[in-house]
Amino acid sequence: MDDASSSFEITINGTKRHFNVEPWVTLLDLLRERAGLTGTKKGCDHGQCGACTVLVDGQRVNSCLMLAVMQDGKEVTTIEGLAAGNELHPLQRGFIQHDAFQCGYCTPGQICSALGLIREGKADSVDSIREFMSGNLCRCGAYSNIVAAIEQARGQL
Amino acid sequence: MISLPHFPEHLQKLGPHTGKPLDRVDGLAKVTGKALYAAEHHRPGLLYGVVVSSSVARARIRSFDTADALAEAGVVQVFTHQNRPKLASRSKKWRDQDTPKGSPFRPLEDDRVLFSGQPLALVVATSFEAARHAAALVRIEFDEIEQPETRLLERLGQGKAPGRAKGGFTPPPGPHGHPQQALKSAFARVNADYLVSAEHHNPMEPHAATVFYEEDGSLTVYSKTQGPVGEQAFLSAVLGLKKDRVRVLAPFVGGAFGSGLRPQYHLVLAAMAALELKRSVRVVLSRQQMFTFGHRPYTWQHVALGAERDGKLVSLVHEAVAETSKFESYVENVVTWSARLYPCPNYSLNHRVVPLDVYTPLDMRAPGAVTGLFAIESAMDELAHELGMDPLQLRLVNYGEKDGLTGHPYSSKELRACYQQAAGRFGWEQRWSEPRGRREGSKLVGWGMATGVWDAMQVPASARARLHLDGRLEVASATTDIGTGTYTVMTQIAADVMGLSLESVEFKLGDTSLPEAPLQGGSFTVASVGSAIKAACDGLRDQLFKLAQKMPNSPFYARSQAEVEFRDGRLGLPGHPEAALSYAQILRQQGVSVLEEEVKVLPNLLKQRGYSLATHSAVFAEVQVDEELGTIEVTRMVTAVAAGRILNPKTSRNQLLGGMVWGISSALHEKSELDLELGRFINHNLAEYHIPVQADIRHLEVVFVEEQDEIVNPLGIKGLGEIGVIGVAAAIANAVFHATGRRVRHLPIRLDDLL
Ligand code: FES
Numbered sequence: 001m002d003d004a005s006s007s008f009e010i011t012i013n014g015t016k017r018h019f020n021v022e023p024w025v026t027l028l029d030l031l032r033e034r035a036g037l038t039g040t041k042k043g044c045d046h047g048q049c050g051a052c053t054v055l056v057d058g059q060r061v062n063s064c065l066m067l068a069v070m071q072d073g074k075e076v077t078t079i080e081g082l083a084a085g086n087e088l089h090p091l092q093r094g095f096i097q098h099d100a101f102q103c104g105y106c107t108p109g110q111i112c113s114a115l116g117l118i119r120e121g122k123a124d125s126v127d128s129i130r131e132f133m134s135g136n137l138c139r140c141g142a143y144s145n146i147v148a149a150i151e152q153a154r155g156q157l
Numbered sequence: 158m159i160s161l162p163h164f165p166e167h168l169q170k171l172g173p174h175t176g177k178p179l180d181r182v183d184g185l186a187k188v189t190g191k192a193l194y195a196a197e198h199h200r201p202g203l204l205y206g207v208v209v210s211s212s213v214a215r216a217r218i219r220s221f222d223t224a225d226a227l228a229e230a231g232v233v234q235v236f237t238h239q240n241r242p243k244l245a246s247r248s249k250k251w252r253d254q255d256t257p258k259g260s261p262f263r264p265l266e267d268d269r270v271l272f273s274g275q276p277l278a279l280v281v282a283t284s285f286e287a288a289r290h291a292a293a294l295v296r297i298e299f300d301e302i303e304q305p306e307t308r309l310l311e312r313l314g315q316g317k318a319p320g321r322a323k324g325g326f327t328p329p330p331g332p333h334g335h336p337q338q339a340l341k342s343a344f345a346r347v348n349a350d351y352l353v354s355a356e357h358h359n360p361m362e363p364h365a366a367t368v369f370y371e372e373d374g375s376l377t378v379y380s381k382t383q384g385p386v387g388e389q390a391f392l393s394a395v396l397g398l399k400k401d402r403v404r405v406l407a408p409f410v411g412g413a414f415g416s417g418l419r420p421q422y423h424l425v426l427a428a429m430a431a432l433e434l435k436r437s438v439r440v441v442l443s444r445q446q447m448f449t450f451g452h453r454p455y456t457w458q459h460v461a462l463g464a465e466r467d468g469k470l471v472s473l474v475h476e477a478v479a480e481t482s483k484f485e486s487y488v489e490n491v492v493t494w495s496a497r498l499y500p501c502p503n504y505s506l507n508h509r510v511v512p513l514d515v516y517t518p519l520d521m522r523a524p525g526a527v528t529g530l531f532a533i534e535s536a537m538d539e540l541a542h543e544l545g546m547d548p549l550q551l552r553l554v555n556y557g558e559k560d561g562l563t564g565h566p567y568s569s570k571e572l573r574a575c576y577q578q579a580a581g582r583f584g585w586e587q588r589w590s591e592p593r594g595r596r597e598g599s600k601l602v603g604w605g606m607a608t609g610v611w612d613a614m615q616v617p618a619s620a621r622a623r624l625h626l627d628g629r630l631e632v633a634s635a636t637t638d639i640g641t642g643t644y645t646v647m648t649q650i651a652a653d654v655m656g657l658s659l660e661s662v663e664f665k666l667g668d669t670s671l672p673e674a675p676l677q678g679g680s681f682t683v684a685s686v687g688s689a690i691k692a693a694c695d696g697l698r699d700q701l702f703k704l705a706q707k708m709p710n711s712p713f714y715a716r717s718q719a720e721v722e723f724r725d726g727r728l729g730l731p732g733h734p735e736a737a738l739s740y741a742q743i744l745r746q747q748g749v750s751v752l753e754e755e756v757k758v759l760p761n762l763l764k765q766r767g768y769s770l771a772t773h774s775a776v777f778a779e780v781q782v783d784e785e786l787g788t789i790e791v792t793r794m795v796t797a798v799a800a801g802r803i804l805n806p807k808t809s810r811n812q813l814l815g816g817m818v819w820g821i822s823s824a825l826h827e828k829s830e831l832d833l834e835l836g837r838f839i840n841h842n843l844a845e846y847h848i849p850v851q852a853d854i855r856h857l858e859v860v861f862v863e864e865q866d867e868i869v870n871p872l873g874i875k876g877l878g879e880i881g882v883i884g885v886a887a888a889i890a891n892a893v894f895h896a897t898g899r900r901v902r903h904l905p906i907r908l909d910d911l912l
């Protein structure tokens with residue numbers, strides 16, 4: 001398998017990192033198992049739950065559906081990269097204040113997805129938030145609080 | 158502004174922190190990605206295990222061909238029943254804290270296949286990718302492939318009484334009075350069958366175990382579990398290790414809903430592989446494999462109700478027949494709720510199980526009650542319609558001041574207030590009686606209501622409290638926080654009992670090196686572990702006070718403990734601010750570096766004797782049904798809950814909202830589809846197994862009803878994990894009837910039911 005490995009660079013949360021992995025390694029598994037960034041979650045590995053949502057060049061994507069090698073030269077932002085030092089991102093603050101989670105397993109994906117949503121300009125109404133956050137499942141059912149958290153944070157960005 | 162439910166604050170306080178809508182203390186870890194779940198602990202050299210699942214439900218394994226798998230680079234071993242290391246051979250050793258009657262499933266036991274998806278091999282490799290690929294290369298030949306028995310509805314007559322088969326199960330009593338006769342002579346009757354689908358828990362975090370092999374050969378296990386203590390005992394029995402050679406940790410659990418009550422097969426496989434290979438091993442189940450162990454059982458029910466002209470029940474018949482596996486006899490309380498809720502002179506209750514070629518069902522959020530309350534609360538709605546009565550009025554006519562089964566009074570029961578407050582918030586008095594009576598555009602609008610009930614339980618639990626010289630309080634118990642808020646409310650309790658700030662209290666959980674705690678289930682964690690924490694802190698107060706009395710010229714010398722106060726980290730006398738001493742001062746002066754108290758608290762059975770202990774709720778739902786498309790939307794729902802003292806209205810409200818989402822899910826979305834020929838759950842992924850998404854959830858409202866209870870436990874807490882989901886499906890089904898005039902007696906209700 002070593003022969004098949006390819007080498008590439010991804011900027012993750014502002015830091016350029018070099019990898020040498022097989023082409024079938026997904027971005028999600030790369031983050032979790034090789035980059036030590038387990039904040040991004042695996043809920044299904046099939047693009048069906050949104051737990052693995054990260055931002056690639058500013059756009060929200062399901063990282064379980066992306067091959068790592070194809071991110072060569074791109075910028076990836078994960079949940080670990082949102083806070084500025086000890087200063088939480090407004091979405092992170094909003095999620096805490098509105099108790100927008102229970103178990104917390106869908107949370108990093110929800111927050112990254114919400115950031116993408118706000119940048120897409122689709123967080124302007126409750127209906128729009130509900131519709132365009134529907135790719136992120138929350139089995140704990142914290143949906144109402146997630147909407148409230150996004151509504152609060154959208155004005156602070 | 159954060160909207161909080163109405164909340165009777167004065168009743169809820171132990172001190173400044175309890176009863177307040179505080180943010181979760183573990184929130185920061187969860188929003189920054191720092192909270193580590195079972196599959197996220199790492200050590201160099203970690204191996205990855207991938208399970209090979211059976212494609213058939215009933216067969217014998219003739220042979221394995223693992224040559225190709227083993228030839229893959231990075232593959233270390235392929236374990237099958239033929240080469241696995243020795244595991245406990247006696248069935249008794251495989252019992253856990255939630256085992257029903259029977260013989261627990263043992264992975265890689267022998268050549269028999271008992272259900273589709275059974276783990277038949279474990280491939281272990283140096284990377285996840287290599288293990289996954291090699292798992293696809295393992296070839297298995299079968300003999301004696303047989304048609305699995307899967308048809309519950311064809312075997313209803315073959316149901317067996319399960320006996321007293323499982324902890325928490327109360328076998329329904331024999332018939333009371335003359336239910337059949339009373340039914341015949343009743344003024345109005347309902348006679349109907351109901352079906353509840355199988356469901357799988359599907360927490361967002363797949364089940365996983367990371368097993369670190371320590372230098373001394375002991376195991377450190379990060380597990381997705383609702384009971385580390387139970388898993389430690391289970392693993393040590395199965396692997397033949399002394400208990401102190403296995404430490405189980407679960408600091409964060411990505412949801413469980415019952416799926417973590419029993420140790421699942423991946424845990425055994427990971428630990429077995431680690432011991433054998435003397436390496437650390439992680440096994441994570443795929444989402445597909447999350448459908449290969451316990452589920453809410455597919456259950457058929459029959460309900461017959463007879464009533465007088467005024468709605469008073471004269472006869473109540475409630476029977477259930479549920480599936481179980483061929484190897485264990487799973488049971489849950491389905492039918493007893495009806496007779497408890499609605500006292501009736503003539504009743505007959507029955508619960509039977511039918512063994513099928515499926516995995517053993519498993520407690521799933523509000524086990525039994527979700528199923529039973531759907532039937533009885535639908536039937537009550539049908540009866541109200543028969544009688545031309547308001548459904549809420551029918552509930553009030555049959556309101557049970559006492560438990561209808563035992564005749565015991567309730568330690569507290571504010572269900573009437575739940576009905577009133579939820580109905581008020583919902584606007585129920587505006588309800589129109591005729592089905593199909595209101596339209597909005599192309600949509601029919603309907604309103605429905607139902608009742609919820611769940612046991613308020615307390616079980617034995619231990620906790621430890623340690624006060625340090627720097628004023629820090631460390632509290633600990635080996636319980637878990639599966640998203641319920643355990644970290645937060647335990648911190649609140651300890652801070653208030655000790656008179657400390659939240660910041661100076663640290664609560665540790667999820668580790669078998671801490672004092673023993675029960676499984677986290679049945680809504681009894683806060684009542685049980687919370688009581689233990691209160692007792693441990695009370696013990697610390699006693700110790701502190703005694704130490705303070707011994708100090709030279711102690712201002713407390715001639716005082717009793719009732720006269721002093723523990724506030725802001727100081728022991729003081731009200732009205733004498735000069736006398737106050739900080740805890741740290743007392744410890745330092747007396748030369749004590751740590752003050753420690755560890756206690757085990759049991760429920761006060763003497764006090765509880767003769768009472769029925771239960772949580773109640775009233776649910777009101779509005780649906781809109783598109784007449785042409787059959788689509789159903791729950792446009793708003795109000796739940797009022799009487800659950801004793803509410804420690805944190807913010808986390809509590811969240812729990813109940815989650816329960817309501819679960820109720821909407823079982824009403825309209827969730828169903829594990831069993832292929833009757835193959836015996837396999839075929840929609841085993843999150844695209845085909847539907848749960849509500851963000852767009853499915855509209856206006857949900859929670860009301861906490863004041864309820865004081867000094868009998869249930871010292872904290873007056875009843876628990877909230879289950880009550881939010883119970884009754885919701887019936888309220889929605891009743892609303893669908895009110896909207897459309899169609900009575901759907903199975904769950905989930907889907908658009909094809911209404912076309
Ligand atoms: S893990 Fe990527 S969408 Fe579920």
Ligand code: FES
Pocket residue numbers: 100101102103104105106107137138139140141142361411412640
């Ligand atoms: S918080 Fe548990 S899945 Fe969303």
